[in-house]
Amino acid sequence: MQLSLSYGQNNNYLIGVGIYDVTGQIAETNCGGYAQLLHRNKGIRDRQYARAYVMQEPNGSPAVFVCIDKWAVSQAVNLAVIQKLKSKYGGLFSDANVVISATHTHLASAGYSHYSLYNTSTGGFWKPNYDNLVNGIFNAIVRANENKAPGRIYYNKGSLTNASINRSLGAYQQNADVDKYAHSIDDEMTVLKFVQGNQEVGMISWFAVHPTSLSGNYKHNSADNKGFAALTFERMKNSSYATSGAFVAAFANSNAGDMSPNLHLPPANDHRSNATGPGSNEEESTKIIGSRQFQKALSLYNNAHIQLTGSIKVASRYNDFSNLLVAPEFTNGQFQTTCKAALGMSFMAGAEDWRSGISREGITKDADYGLAIDRCHGEKPLAPFFFIGSNDNNPGAPKILSTTLMKIGQLGILAAPAEFTIMAGRRSRETVQSVAGTGLEHLVFAGYSDAYAGYVTTREEYASQQYEGASTHFGPWTLAAYRQEFKRLATKIANPAASPWGNSTAPQPPVKSAPLNMAAHIFFDDKPLFKSFGDVHKNTSSHYAKGSTAKVVFWGAHPNNDLKTNSTYLTVERWNGSSWQAVYYDRDPITKLTWDRNGVANSHITVEWCIPANEASGYYRIRHFGKWKNGFTGKLKNYTGTSRSFLVN
Numbered sequence: 001m002q003l004s005l006s007y008g009q010n011n012n013y014l015i016g017v018g019i020y021d022v023t024g025q026i027a028e029t030n031c032g033g034y035a036q037l038l039h040r041n042k043g044i045r046d047r048q049y050a051r052a053y054v055m056q057e058p059n060g061s062p063a064v065f066v067c068i069d070k071w072a073v074s075q076a077v078n079l080a081v082i083q084k085l086k087s088k089y090g091g092l093f094s095d096a097n098v099v100i101s102a103t104h105t106h107l108a109s110a111g112y113s114h115y116s117l118y119n120t121s122t123g124g125f126w127k128p129n130y131d132n133l134v135n136g137i138f139n140a141i142v143r144a145n146e147n148k149a150p151g152r153i154y155y156n157k158g159s160l161t162n163a164s165i166n167r168s169l170g171a172y173q174q175n176a177d178v179d180k181y182a183h184s185i186d187d188e189m190t191v192l193k194f195v196q197g198n199q200e201v202g203m204i205s206w207f208a209v210h211p212t213s214l215s216g217n218y219k220h221n222s223a224d225n226k227g228f229a230a231l232t233f234e235r236m237k238n239s240s241y242a243t244s245g246a247f248v249a250a251f252a253n254s255n256a257g258d259m260s261p262n263l264h265l266p267p268a269n270d271h272r273s274n275a276t277g278p279g280s281n282e283e284e285s286t287k288i289i290g291s292r293q294f295q296k297a298l299s300l301y302n303n304a305h306i307q308l309t310g311s312i313k314v315a316s317r318y319n320d321f322s323n324l325l326v327a328p329e330f331t332n333g334q335f336q337t338t339c340k341a342a343l344g345m346s347f348m349a350g351a352e353d354w355r356s357g358i359s360r361e362g363i364t365k366d367a368d369y370g371l372a373i374d375r376c377h378g379e380k381p382l383a384p385f386f387f388i389g390s391n392d393n394n395p396g397a398p399k400i401l402s403t404t405l406m407k408i409g410q411l412g413i414l415a416a417p418a419e420f421t422i423m424a425g426r427r428s429r430e431t432v433q434s435v436a437g438t439g440l441e442h443l444v445f446a447g448y449s450d451a452y453a454g455y456v457t458t459r460e461e462y463a464s465q466q467y468e469g470a471s472t473h474f475g476p477w478t479l480a481a482y483r484q485e486f487k488r489l490a491t492k493i494a495n496p497a498a499s500p501w502g503n504s505t506a507p508q509p510p511v512k513s514a515p516l517n518m519a520a521h522i523f524f525d526d527k528p529l530f531k532s533f534g535d536v537h538k539n540t541s542s543h544y545a546k547g548s549t550a551k552v553v554f555w556g557a558h559p560n561n562d563l564k565t566n567s568t569y570l571t572v573e574r575w576n577g578s579s580w581q582a583v584y585y586d587r588d589p590i591t592k593l594t595w596d597r598n599g600v601a602n603s604h605i606t607v608e609w610c611i612p613a614n615e616a617s618g619y620y621r622i623r624h625f626g627k628w629k630n631g632f633t634g635k636l637k638n639y640t641g642t643s644r645s646f647l648v649n
Contacts, residue, residue, distance in 0.1 A: 029129060143243055163207070163209055203249045203250070206253070211227070227589070232290065257468050321401050364465045435493075538553040549608055556605035561636050568585040
């Protein structure tokens with residue numbers, strides 16, 4: 001394919017972007033992240049997406065980065081996506097050149113792991129969410145690959161200091177190298193700008209912060225502060241969310257293990273109160289932290305001028321992290337080993353963003369005390385029932401995990417399947433930077449990638465056994481093992497003929513069978529006598545001031561009858577003088593749909609629209625779209641509800 005000139009610069013790569021809905025069930029299903037067994041969602045605040053970017057040299061192999069609005073990528077989902085890609089494209093894509101990274105939002109439908117630890121924390125395995133996520137990621141990659149065209153990528157980075165706080169400052173301050181850094185947060189934001197010819201088509205921003213502005217009490221699906229930023233960026237760019245022509249903006253996560261968006265932390269000795277702020281409520285806080293990420297990313301995007309040039313390469317390898325021998329250069333000067341996975345007593349306390357109400361942080365033991373497994377885990381006293389690696393053949397969480405180093409010109413992306421603290425991420429980047437000949441001038445860390453295996457802290461942080469250290473699965477030398485692997489990957493990037501692992505063969509992750517499907521079955525939908533599905537139960541007012549909230553309640557049906565993938569449960573429509581025009585959808589965070597059961601099988605659907613202060617004056621209406629299930633035939637039938645028109649001024 002001939003690469004043309006544009007903007008006076010070479011289109012040196014083939015690039016493609018794609019986006020696909022991965023929202024899943026929005027009612028009576030569990031979300032991931034807060035580990036609340038009885039938590040069930042009851043509506044939607046904004047949609048969740050898979051955003052894919054395919055990059056390759058004209059005659060080279062592709063490299064793929066995917067960002068998903070989920071709490072994590074389960075290994076089962078990752079392997080299933082790769083299998084679907086192989087079925088469609090043969091050997092073009094594999095787990096070696098595809099990185100799937102989660103934003104880590106805690107309010108997205110979950111239950112898509114095949115490992116018992118995560119199914120327990122989400123109240124079971126939800127097959128519709130698993131299928132929806134696998135298909136969504138696959139289709140996002142397909143769209144990106146089929147939209148490839150000559151283009152180029154620009155790089156920029158900057159500092160954002162008012163969107164995160166170190167929630168584990170006491171542990172962070174134990175680090176020997178703490179004085180090297182100006183901030184106790186990772187303030188660096190990295191941005192890539194994707195251009196095809198003369199057309200701007202995409203953006204990726206990496207910034208380390210938890211998407212936990214919305215608390216464990218919240219019951220509406222949301223991509224949280226990173227989703228707010230992404231959707232705001234895409235709305236600004238008039239993204240179509242369609243098969244082609246969609247501008248795709250991902251706000252990916254980085255080494256966010258100890259980074260909280262809740263800027264008002266409780267006192268260090270308070271093990272029950274949750275962090276809050278900066279807003280007066282959690283929805284306002286989501287908007288504030290999301291807007292700060294959006295504004296910084298936009299500034300970096302508009303001023304991105306460093307073009308990525310040079311080779312595109314990927315080095316990736318699986319290892320058994322429950323039994324890795326780590327060389328002295330990464331430890332205390334002696335060979336050390338990682339451990340079979342286990343969680344500590346302080347894990348049960350939860351982090352500052354969401355306390356469990358039981359246990360506390362900082363519970364330690366003598367590092368040399370106990371049985372062999374206890375001694376392996378050093379200062380971590382093992383929590384009852386959380387020795388998740390005890391069954392070596394069927395552990396409760398994955399142990400055979402991949403690490404990846406993706407080279408895009410001068411940029412290196414370090415991908416790992418865990419939550420690294422900021423210092424753990426910094427040391428990993430420094431390890432890669434120490435390897436000569438890679439051609440990497442810029443590095444970014446991509447956590448939550450390709451699987452999920454808890455936290456990774458530094459050795460010093462681990463010793464204090466805060467929540468993050470107690471959640472470091474493979475013991476005190478876990479970070480040392482990852483750094484060793486990243487050095488080997490960097491060596492492979494610098495010299496593809498090198499054999500940094502010697503003659504050892506990489507283990508392959510097991511393909512586990514799916515657990516029992518826990519998704520609630522919908523037998524039928526009903527409505528009151530003399531009512532129809534879609535009828536208004538409580539109508540809007542006839543007039544609203546800008547800045548207020550319009551609200552309507554419909555007689556509806558169960559939302560899980562139709563997941564509305566790449567569609568919408570609602571529209572806010574404006575009269576343009578000749579017809580009604582949809583201006584907002586359920587992906588817009590200023591709308592909210594709530595499902596409530598009324599009686600045995602009746603449903604109330606409440607739709608709210610927070611009217612922006614700068615909204616155009618005029619007449620509006622709210623519509624709701626759904627399907628109801630006939631209990632006799634089992635068939636699903638469409639219905640629509642429409643509010644009265646109302647004036648906004």
